[in-house]
Amino acid sequence: MNQSEENKKKVIVRVCIGTGGLAAGGKEVIEAFKKAIADFCVDIDLDFTCHYQKVGCRGFCARDVLVDVVDGDTSVTYQGIKPDIAKRIVEEHLIKGEPVKEWLIDDSYHAFHAKQLKILLKDCGTIDPEDIHAYVKVGGYDAIKKILSSMIPEDVIAEIKASGIRGRGGAGFPTGVKWEACRKAPGDVKYIVCNADEGDPGAFMDRSIIEGNPHSVIEGMMIAAYAVGSNLGYVYIRAEYPAAVDRLKLAMAQAHEMGYLGNNLFGSGFSFDLRIKLGAGAFVCGEETALIASIEGERGMPRAKPPFPVQKGLWGKPTVINNVETLSNIPYIIRNGAAWYSSIGTEKSKGTKVFALTGKVKNTGLIEVPMGIRLGEIIYDIGGGIIGDKKFKAVQTGGPSGGCIPAELLDTPVDYESLGRVGSIIGSGGMVVLDETNCMVNIAKFFLEFTQAESCGKCVPCRIGTKRLLEILDRITKGLGREGDIELLEGLCAGVKSASLCGLGQTAPNPILSTLKYFRSEYETHIREKKCPAKVCKDLLTYSIIDAACTGCGACKRACPAGAISGEKKKPHRIDPEMCIKCGACFDTCKFASVDRE
Amino acid sequence: MVKVTIDGKTATVPEGITVLDAAKRLHITIPTLCHHPKLSPFGGCRLCLVEIKGVPRPVTSCTTPVADGMEATTTSPNLENLRRTVLELVLSDHPNDCMVCERAGDCTLQELAYSYGIRENRFEGERRTYAKRDGNPFIERDMEKCIMCGRCVKVCEEVEGVGAIDFAYRGFKSKICPPFERDLDCEFCGQCVAVCPTGALTGKLWKQKGRQKDVREVETTCGYCGCGCNLTLHVKGNEVTRVDSKAETLNEGWLCVKGRFGYSFIGSTERLTTPLIRREGKLEPASWDEALDYVAGRLKGIKEEHGSDALAGLSSARCTNEENYLFQKLIRAAIGTNNVDHCARY
Incomplete structure (x- = not known):
């Protein structure tokens, strides 16, 4: 130049x-x-x-x-x-x-942002995640410098407790209380683990935070380590997130170079280093005891608690396991103070929550909202409403562990307690919007397919129970549902919920229970009338041609892959129900709406 | 020591023991499938669930340590309902071919199904089907009968220190198998067979050799090495059909491949029944006195002709310490040489 x-x-x-x-x-x-x-x-x-x-x-x-x-x-x-x-x-x-x-x-961009409150995602979209200086420029690593120079660990814990932040991984356990328990646990060696094994279908909050602002997570871990008395942290991250892994590695290398990771940080005598452990794609490894087993080189299988990880965790030592989003919040809390943080949100749920807004909503994406915002505000104001202005049916929160919340409950505030009351959870932050063309039995089946495939196989209710739940749902969607199946589902759901070993099994029935609670009639229609009201379950549909509307153009005949449609030109065609494979090609092809789907 | 109350009975028990162990001390039986007293707790079968005052959900008694003032309930309509559900689920994925199963009458699952009176099953559905293929000579693995209690995995890891098998796959398809699902290729100690609560793991040698009620148990000591493990021979008629060992023995019920599976020699027709002396190149039966006199005479002769150091004694690992002591005494004191050694050195 x-x-x-x-x-x-x-x-x-x-x-x-x-x-x-x-x-x-x-x-x-x-x-x-x-x-x-x-x-x-x-x-x-x-x-x-x-x-x-x-x-x-x-x-x-x-x-x-x-x-x-x-x-x-x-x-x-x-x-x-x-x-x-x-x-x-x-x-x-x-x-x-x-x-x-x-x-x-355009306006949708402004509407998408108007009701959001960005704390974590503010820097995420403005700084270069591959440059540590970009993070430092916006106040990065000020929080760790501040606590190392002016706060004792107990003060840090008190500050985090006062902020009211609760774990963002799903269970919502108060972070400060967890840190305090680990601090008080006897032992010289303690660990901080960052749980970046985000596995809910449709969730990408943690991935985006690590990809967009990896240093905030590292700084959060440093602060946690200082507070509990640890010198080594692990980031347990899915190998399916290569971009996040690369950026985290780069961030760690840069932090090392700058002297932000390693021995005697900022001359304080405090040392902290990080290791990355790649997960091999098991959903259950997001469960903390399974995660620990996985880091230790064992098969990712949960174990009974107590002892809790804060007492006996990684390599048998007291361990704090926090989710990415939780840790990423920490530097901002320290920088701006607990009072600032606790002024956001509701009485029991403080701060903001990041959600992955997906499904049938116009503005999909990653959003950060203050706790307490109404579900309706997220879907209609931020999300811009339903695609094609179809009718909203339900919103599924919390992924496979969560539930479906119907239209009449859109006023529900988004916080741990309120979502729990309506049969769902905040979870890690997946939010899938469903419209009138979604079949609720099918949705429940989708989630059960996931949890069944991801069950670790250790305990009976989860390994076999979810399989049987899935089988019952499957037969209902195939028109083979029997009288009594709903009661059987309810009974087995209750059994799986209370007898399963870990959170995966304990929450796996939630998608069924919540859809049964709010959409029971859909189940009944499937079982008794062998019809799918949303016209999703293939086996329950019949296609026929409305003679009066058919122009005999032959488009459906050409589209039919099974050769099930016959008819002369310009005369009404006919679908042979025996040959029809119910693919819907005729329905999609017909320009005159003369194919009837029942 | 802590004070616990289980089903209204109060006892003082040592700190650190589980609720299940505390219940045992109070003579309260809690059903279990995956629990084994000598292995680390697993908490997988969920049958031992108990309710603890102040804890919102049932917990497994096999993994929960006692705490002072703890009040536990081991049976209630809710708990029995959960146990029944769990059992029905296990049985819904089980061949239920007890009539031809090697373990019938000696099977924990069968016993539980019996005591809960499970005939109908609300949860009939797909069963795991596996081809039976296992080229090993000792252990029959019928994984369709496996209830995934993990006892075999743990005994192999924790007691044998071998780790020949582990859990694989996920969900309904999870199973226990050797690496890459190859044939079992291990020490074949058979500890896994000994701890398996169902007919998933059985000994090939005792297949169809008789049910438990037909056998007479004979206690003996293993002759294979100086450890002297206690054996229980299962004898049907005059034939040893199986070898086992009881938990309360000095070897705690654990055996090795020789002790557990190396018993077919007992009934072998090729077994020596008298001492043999080689005369003019041919082995001829002799009495013990004859044989011992012959050996003593030859030893004396060599010693006289060539001196004590022309002789040496080599002992066997199959002897006990006491026998080895006596042997070296014989060589040193009676024969008069220090040429004495033991096969374990070679």
């Missing part, structure tokens, strides 16, 4: 390379910008230099790739950017100074 170039103004192009951003082509977009700039440089002497900044997940994954163009004090955000649009933005915006209107963020 020559002297004249250094004097030019700097324009920053900020591109989201979170999981959603990468999948939508974030890296290609950066390359496209670089190429466009280089191409223009040949002909024109540009009056600016362009800098690229990669940032973690910004949340609005539905509109990825999101690109900010920062020119001095003004920042313009684009959405839905593909590599081929980069050239236009360079030409019209960067060179001519006219933002490309059709790709600018």
Whole structure:
């Protein structure tokens, strides 16, 4: 770079390379910008230099790739950017100074953010996760410096207790109380474990935090370690999260280089180091005792508690296991104070919670909301309502351990107690929105398929009980449901819930119990009338042609893979029910709505 | 010592023991399937669930340590309902072919099904089916009968220190198998067979050799080595059909492959019944007196002709310490040489 170039103004192009951003082509977009700039440089002497900044997940994954163009004090955000649009933005915006209107963020972007309160995700979408200086610049590692220079461990624990933060992994155990128990447990060697084995279907909160702001997790672990008296931490992270693993490794290397990890940190005498343990994809390893077994090289199988990990954990030593999101909150609590943190949220659930908002909602993505926000606000204000303006049916929270909450309970505040009262849980933060085209029996079956496949096999109720629950659900969706199946489900659900060893089995029946509670009639219709009201369960559907509406165009006949449709041109066609495989191709193909699905 | 109350009975028991052990001391029986007193607690079968005052959900008595002032209930309509559900679930994934099962009459699962009167099963469904293929000579593994109690895994790991088998797969398909599902290739000590509560693991040697009620038990000592493990021979007619060992013996019921499976020689027709003396290149039957006189005469002759050091004694690991002591005494004092050694050195 020559002297004249250094004097030019700097324009920053900020591109989201979170999981959603990468999948939508974030890296290609950066390359496209670089190429466009280089191409223009040949002909024109540009009056600016362009800098690229990669940032973690910004949340609005539905509109990825999101690109900010920062020119001095003004920042313009684009959405839905593909590599081929980069050239236009360079030409019209960067060179001519006219933002490309059709790709600018719209009202849905503002609506998506209006009711959110971003603490963890604030830095996630603005700093380069691959540069420790970016984190330091926004106050990173100030919290650990502060406690090392001015606080004794007991003060740190008191502060965390006062903040009211509860574990974000699902159970909602008060973090400060856990730390205190570990601090008081006898023993010289103690461990901090970060549980990054996020496995709920559709959940990507922890992944996004590590990918977008890995240093906040490291700093959180350092603070926890100082508070309980530990010098070594493990991050147990899924091998299926390669980007998160890479960024965490890079972050650790940079922290080592800066002297933020290692011996005698900041001259305080406190030493802390980290190790990464890759999980091999077992959902049950998110359960803390199974996680410990897995780190120790054993098969990931839970064991009975007590003793709790804070008494006897990893390698038999007192161990604190906190979830990624919990740990990521810690530096912000220390920096801004417990009073600030506890001013957010409800009486018993403090702070914010990150959710992965997915399903039939218009604005899907990663959101951070204050505890106590109503479910309806999340779905309609942040989520923008249901795709195609269909009727909302239920929202499934807490993944396979959670439940389905119906429309009449959309006023329920999102906090640990309230969601528990309506038969669901906050869980780790999955939130799947379902509409009228979702069959609730089928949804319950989906989750049971998951929990059954992920059961570790140790205890009978979970290993065989969930299998039998799944079999009953399966026969109901196939039209083979029997009178008494609902009662059988209820009885077995109760048994599995109270007799299972760990949280996986104890909560596995929740999707069934909550759908039975709020959508019992759907089960009854499946069993008694052999019909699926949402028209999802294939075996319960019959396709026929409405003679009056059929124009005899033959499109359905051509689409039918089973050759089940016959008929002459311009005359009503007919579906042979014996040959029909119920694939729905005719239904989807017919332009005249003359195929009836019952 | 802590004070606990179980089903209304109060006792003072040592700290650290489990509720299950405390109940045993009070002569209260709690049903179990996966528990084994000599192995670390597992907590998988969920039959030993008990209610503890102040604890919101039932806990397994085999894993829960007693605490001072603890009040436990081992039976209630809720607990019995849970136990029944668990048993029905286990039986719904079991061949239920007790009529031809080697363990009939000696099977914990069968006993529990009997005492809970389970004939109908609400949870009939898919059963695990496995091809029976195991090329080993000693242990029959019928994994369809396995209830995944994990006792075999633990005895192999904790008692034998071998770790030849472990849990594999997940969910309904989980099973216990050797690495990569190969044929079992281990020491074949058979401890897994000894602790298996069902017919999943049995000895190939005693297949269809008779039910428990047909056998006479004969207590004896193993002759294979100096350990002197206590054996229980299962004798049917005049044939040893099986070897076992009881938990209350000095070897705590544990045996090795020789002791447990090496008994077919007992009934062998090739077994020597009298001493043999080789005369003119041919082995001929002789009495013990004849044989011993012959050996003593030859030893004396060699000693006189060539001196004591021309002789040496080599002893066997099958002898006890006492026998080995006497043997070296014989060689040193009677023969007069220090040329004495033991096979374990070679």
